[in-house]
Amino acid sequence: MSAVAKNAHVWERDELDWYVEPERCTRQLLARERFMGPIWDPACGGGNIVLALLACGHQAKGTDIVRRVGAQETWFHGERDFLKMIHPVAGNIVCNPPFFRAKGAEAFIRKAHELAWGKIAMFLDIRFLAGADRATGLYQDLPPSRIWIVTPRASCPPGQYLMDGGKAGHGSSDWCWVVWDKTAPAPAFPALGWLTAEDEVAS
Template sequence: MFDTLMKFDKNREVLDFYATDKRATKELLIRENFRETIYEPACGQGHIVKVLEEHGYKVKAEDICYRGYGSKREVDFFTVKENTLDIVTNPPYFCADKFLKHALEISVPKVKIAMLFRLAFLEGQKRYELFKKYPIKKVYVFSKRLNCAKNAEFEKYKSNAIAFAWFVWEVGYIGNTQLEWIL
């Protein structure tokens, strides 16, 4: 399924590999607690995983493209049929909707799913329908820009004009979305 979703754009990194700023994960962990073992299905070079491990979590790390970190075999997240672990990830944006929907559909009740998205992920009629079916529990908006570096080249991409937020779901949650700011 992953192959059919991929659209190539010469200005984008292949498979949307944009490494996550350490600060993003650190800020999430100040605000959220997770189960002892966390699943990172788009681990890239381990930028999120390393911070989770520094904070005492065990991590099941996989990716569709092996980049020297996590499971040595490539795993297409869309082939995973069931999940019992909390998920923390920065998924490929070109398939963000489908990635999220799949995570929600394969996860058992009470699983927490935290995904780093552009703040603009809140927009759109199709997403609104998804959010009605699976209410977002919390959104943590970064007031200062994060640097999600193309191909993990942080030294080359020092700044970013995109607003990001952590979106957190708990499978089975019914209620209003809480919005908080990360200063």
């Protein structure tokens, strides 16, 4: 089903919650977070996160529940249902997870902790930080290390809308990177900071 813009900032909802962040959001993250070892994006979509990582010199790969890229993209490692994987397979995971009213994002975060042994960075709607159930559940079970608020606002339209020739406009939602550093002791409280245009790592 094609995604169509309802107005300047609202689109029909993608059935798989495939929404595309600009590559600059990943480059901003890399200005503040150092990743050692390979990085995996298990919901890579068209590959914006993986391509930004590769351009900045990282060893990176992507998988997704469906293929959205051509066969020539050697960084794509196949169609995989991330939530059904059972063995540790990655040093680091960097991902814009399918949100599904926060349930999808939380499921991805918990699964990432089962499969990664380095850093986990999730690109999330900033409202995800405010859920009362997560305050007494997810964030107590898995305290984040750092939260990076993305500025300026990023426009994240449905991937199908972009594939159909649509263009991202000005962002109207707020986004953040939430980072769990499994190589360091869990903090009592996460550090909070802002990513600005000046933070963007050049590829």
